Amino acid sequence: xxxxxxxxxxxxxxxxxxxxxxTQQVFFNPEESENFFYHDAYDVDFNKRxxxxxxxxxxxxxxxxxxxxxxxGYGTIVIKNPGSKHSVGVGILNKLNLIVDGSLGYxxxxxxxxxxxxxxxxxxxxxxENMMAGKVVVEKNAxxxxxxxxxxxxxxxxxxxxxxxxxxxxxxxxxxxxxxxAFTGFMMQRGRIVILGDVGPNLGDSLYDGTIFVGGxxxxxxxxxxxxxxxxxxxxxxxxxxxxxxxxxxxDFKKMTKIVSGKKxxxxxxxxxxxxxxxx
Amino acid sequence: MCGIxxxxxxxxxxxxxGEMQKMLxxxxxxxxxxxGYALYGNGxxxxxxxxxxxxxxxxxxxxxxxxDASIYETRKDEVNKKIKEAGAKIHKQAQITPxxxxxxxxxxxxxxxxxxxxESVEMTEILSLGKSLELIKDIGDASVVADNYGLNKFNxxxxxxHTRMATESGVDxxxxxxxxxxxxxxxSVVHNGQLTNYWNNRRTLEKKGMRFMSSxxxxxxxxxxxxxxxxxxxxxxxxxxxxEDLDGVFTYLVATKDKLxxxxxxxxxxxxxxxxxxxxxxxxSEEVAIRTVLPKEIDTYxxxxxxxxxxxx
Numbered sequence: 402x403x404x405x406x407x408x409x410x411x412x413x414x415x416x417x418x419x420x421x422x423x424t425q426q427v428f429f430n431p432e433e434s435e436n437f438f439y440h441d442a443y444d445v446d447f448n449k450r451x452x453x454x455x456x457x458x459x460x461x462x463x464x465x466x467x468x469x470x471x472x473x474g475y476g477t478i479v480i481k482n483p484g485s486k487h488s489v490g491v492g493i494l495n496k497l498n499l500i501v502d503g504s505l506g507y508x509x510x511x512x513x514x515x516x517x518x519x520x521x522x523x524x525x526x527x528x529x530e531n532m533m534a535g536k537v538v539v540e541k542n543a544x545x546x547x548x549x550x551x552x553x554x555x556x557x558x559x560x561x562x563x564x565x566x567x568x569x570x571x572x573x574x575x576x577x578x579x580x581x582x583a584f585t586g587f588m589m590q591r592g593r594i595v596i597l598g599d600v601g602p603n604l605g606d607s608l609y610d611g612t613i614f615v616g617g618x619x620x621x622x623x624x625x626x627x628x629x630x631x632x633x634x635x636x637x638x639x640x641x642x643x644x645x646x647x648x649x650x651x652x653d654f655k656k657m658t659k660i661v662s663g664k665k666x667x668x669x670x671x672x673x674x675x676x677x678x679x680x681x
Numbered sequence: 682m683c684g685i686x687x688x689x690x691x692x693x694x695x696x697x698x699g700e701m702q703k704m705l706x707x708x709x710x711x712x713x714x715x716x717g718y719a720l721y722g723n724g725x726x727x728x729x730x731x732x733x734x735x736x737x738x739x740x741x742x743x744x745x746x747x748x749d750a751s752i753y754e755t756r757k758d759e760v761n762k763k764i765k766e767a768g769a770k771i772h773k774q775a776q777i778t779p780x781x782x783x784x785x786x787x788x789x790x791x792x793x794x795x796x797x798x799x800e801s802v803e804m805t806e807i808l809s810l811g812k813s814l815e816l817i818k819d820i821g822d823a824s825v826v827a828d829n830y831g832l833n834k835f836n837x838x839x840x841x842x843h844t845r846m847a848t849e850s851g852v853d854x855x856x857x858x859x860x861x862x863x864x865x866x867x868x869s870v871v872h873n874g875q876l877t878n879y880w881n882n883r884r885t886l887e888k889k890g891m892r893f894m895s896s897x898x899x900x901x902x903x904x905x906x907x908x909x910x911x912x913x914x915x916x917x918x919x920x921x922x923x924x925e926d927l928d929g930v931f932t933y934l935v936a937t938k939d940k941l942x943x944x945x946x947x948x949x950x951x952x953x954x955x956x957x958x959x960x961x962x963x964x965x966s967e968e969v970a971i972r973t974v975l976p977k978e979i980d981t982y983x984x985x986x987x988x989x990x991x992x993x994x
Contacts, residue, residue, distance in 0.1 A: 484969070484972050484976070485967075485968035485969050485971075485972050486969065487967075487969070503978055504968065504978065504981070506967060506968055506969055507967065521978075522978055523968070523980070523981055523982075525952075525954070525967065525968055526952060541980060542980075542981065542982045542983070544952065544954070544983045545949060545952065545983060560982075561982065562983075563949065563983035563985070564948070564949035564950075564983075564985070564986055565949075580985075582949055582983070582985050582986055583947070583948065583949050583985070583986040584948075584949075601985060601986055602947075602986070
């Protein structure tokens with residue numbers, strides 16, 4: 402078994418897993434992330450504010466305008482009349498304060514790295530898919546696949562979300578103020594999901610790693626998802642994260658349910674065929 | 682992937698044809714092959730509205746044949762004879778396209794007998810037979826179909842519709858949605874998804890005497906519900922049963938004379954966005970469709986897995 406050097410991210414309680422087999426593990430470095438800029442990132446001023454009226458624009462035009470405004474140094478951009486259009490605010494690899502005054506359709510704020518985004522309405526399927534870093538706050542409900550495959554950052558929905566939130570997520574935090582649907586955390590590999598309300602069937606199905614905290618009831622656990630004991634470190638982390646998430650809800654953190662991987666499916670490809678059958 | 686949409690006004694009639702046209706046009710990217718409407722109007726007193734076609738409109742992948750239009754008139758005359766033979770009376774008749782007709786008829790007998798007689802005419806398919814339902818479907822996007830069939834000023838309480846991306850069967854009218862729940866008046870279904878136990882269920886239902894007009898898996902839902910209703914099962918209960926009996930990933934809408942319902946499979950793999958107020962309910966595969974009739978900011982949500990809902994007009 403390969404040993405892993407103690408890293409600062411571990412000390413911060415970000416993860417405690419030790420990977421084995423053919424898996425190559427690269428730890429997240431908070432300092433590096435904070436000071437990371439893309440070579441063509443724009444130097445923006447958060448005090449410089451502008452608005453984009455999206456009423457008669459398609460998603461390509463809206464995204465072009467965001468880029469154009471960033472190139473002019475605008476650090477705060479407000480999108481008016483988004484009209485639930487799809488793929489708005491995708492591919493922003495920049496520090497930016499983006500405010501969406503309304504609702505977004507599918508694939509909103511996808512593949513971003515760095516911006517802080519606030520959406521006053523609802524989002525459709527696959528909001529913030531593949532997010533690397535930043536913070537996205539949705540004031541109302543969200544569709545399915547919320548935060549699919551995110552690598553980092555904080556993704557917050559103050560309302561309820563559909564099915565398969567956090568599917569394939571590899572880092573970061575998803576916080577849901579209301580309820581969540583079936584297969585939440587499906588094939589999750591790292592990171593944390595916090596659901597303050599109830600959650601549907603097959604929670605954490607085929608969970609590789611990461612942690613899911615649930616405030617309400619759980620309809621059923623998926624394959625290889627098991628309950629674990631809440632620790633003081635968990636409670637401290639939840640308190641801190643919930644404060645940052647701005648969700649105004651009284652929560653008894655100690656009574657939350659903690660779900661982790663049973664690790665029977667973990668490193669699945671290294672198991673013998675007979676062991677695979679047993680794991681399933 | 683297909684797009685579905687529906688709208689129901691509680692206690693009032695409005696231009697539901699125009700509303701559905703806008704909703705479905707905004708879903709064109711989900712299914713550009715054909716568009717269908719099931720609109721529920723104010724009816725023609727106690728008479729039935731019969732929508733039928735005597736030929737096909739055909740594009741790629743279809744096994745149907747595009748015939749010379751000269752045959753349509755002969756078939757229409759044969760249908761007229763069959764209607765009289767069944768003891769029904771034709772009050773109004775209109776030819777909407779070369780192959781598509783709208784009749785107003787009075788009839789007091791068994792609808793199944795009438796339907797069987799009409800469909801005994803070669804290439805003839807009843808699209809709908811009801812006191813308030815008018816089912817229209819054809820190749821083209823929502824605007825094309827609405828313009829060709831004059832649906833933009835259709836007044837009614839509710840409607841459901843579908844934009845189809847042909848996957849399981851070819852591009853033609855018989856594979857387009859919605860499907861009428863033959864032989865029950867005023868019941869229609871639209872569906873987004875795939876049913877994986879189609880043939881098993883179809884064989885079972887055919888043995889019971891139920892009729893299938895296409896090889897499209899979506900038709901199974903209409904026939905399944907029709908069979909349940911025929912056996913005295915309540916609509917909502919029949920829909921709940923469908924979640925257990927039908928395999929696959931699906932979301933579907935069903936409408937009756939005064940109700941609109943939705944059902945979502947246990948995997949929640951197909952989308953549905955829902956808006957509900959005290960005056961109306963609007964739902965669609967994507968919120969952009971709802972925004973075409975309710976452009977202001979509204980609160981919407983996704984129904985959960987295994988959910989069934991029914992609303993009254």
